[in-house]
C-alpha cells in the first residue's frame with residue numbers, strides 16, 4: 125500500500141509547494157524535514173486529503189484520489205490519521221478521548237463534544253484504544269481528565285487517538301516539538317511500533333536528530349521545493365544539494381533570503 129503526493133503545487137499569496145512528488149509505503153517512516161514555514165504542514169494536509177492541490181494529485185494505492193467520487197475519497201480518508209502540532213483534547217477522560225477517534229477531526233464545538241461524551245457514556249476501553257494507550261504508556265491514566273495532563277502526555281494521547289482507529293497511514297506534524305526527552309522517546313518508540321505493525325508514517329519535523337532516529341526515508345523540503353530525498357544516512361551525511369548541506373550544518377533553521385549572508389531571525393509559524 126502506498127500514499128503518494130504526485131507533482132503537487134499549492135499557492136496562497138505566493139507559492140508554498142512547487143511540483144512536489146513524494147510518497148510512503150506501509151510499514152515505513154518517511155520524515156519531511158525543513159526549516160519553519162517551508163511547506164511541511166501543507167504537504168501533510170494534502171496527503172490527509174484535507175485540501176486539493178492547485179495542481180498535481182494524491183495517489184492512494186494507484187488511485188488518483190481527486191478523480192474519485194467524494195464518497196470514495198471519504199472512505200480512503202478515514203484510513204489516514206493526522207495528528208496536529210497542537211493536540212486538541214476534549215474535556216473528558218483519557219480513554220474517552222482515545223475512543224472518540226478522529227471521527228470529527230477539526231471543527232467540533234461544545235454541542236458535538238457533549239454528544240460524543242453522552243454517546244461514549246460508560247463504554248469500557250475498546251481493544252484498539254487499549255492497545256493504543258499501552259503503546260504510548262498511558263494505560264494508568266485512562267480515567268484521568270485529559271485536560272489535566274501535561275503537554276507531553278497530551279501529545280501522547282493525541283497520538284493514541286490517531287492510532288486507535290487502526291489507520292493505514294499516520295501523518296504527524298511536529299509530534300514532539302516542545303517535548304522533553306522522555307516524552308519524545310515515548311513518541312518515537314510509538315512511531316516505530318506503529319511502523320512495525322505495518323502502518324505507513326509521515327512525520328514533519330525540523331529536528332534532524334529525530335529524523336535520523338526514526339526514518340527509513342527523508343525528504344528535505346526548502347521554500348516549497350523538495351530538494352532531496354533518500355535514506356537518512358545519505359541525506360544527512362552525504363547531501364547532494366548545497367541547501368541540504370546548509371540545513372544539516374544548522375544554517376537554515378529559518379527562512380533565508382538567498383541574497384543575505386546570515387539567516388533572518390523571523391521564523392514563520394504554522395497556521396494550525
Ligand SMILES: Nc1ncnc2c1ncn2[C@@H]1O[C@H](COP(=O)(O)OP(=O)(O)OP(=O)(O)O)[C@@H](O)[C@H]1O
Nearest residue numbers: 136140159160161162163164165166392393394395
Ligand atoms: N491557509 C493559508 N493561507 C495563507 N498562507 C498559508 C496557508 N497555509 C499555509 N500558508 C503559508 O504557507 C507557508 C508554508 O506553511 P506550512 O505551515 O506548510 O510550513 P511548515 O514548514 O509546516 O512550517 P512550521 O514548521 O513552522 O510548521 C507559510 O508561509 C504559511 O504562511
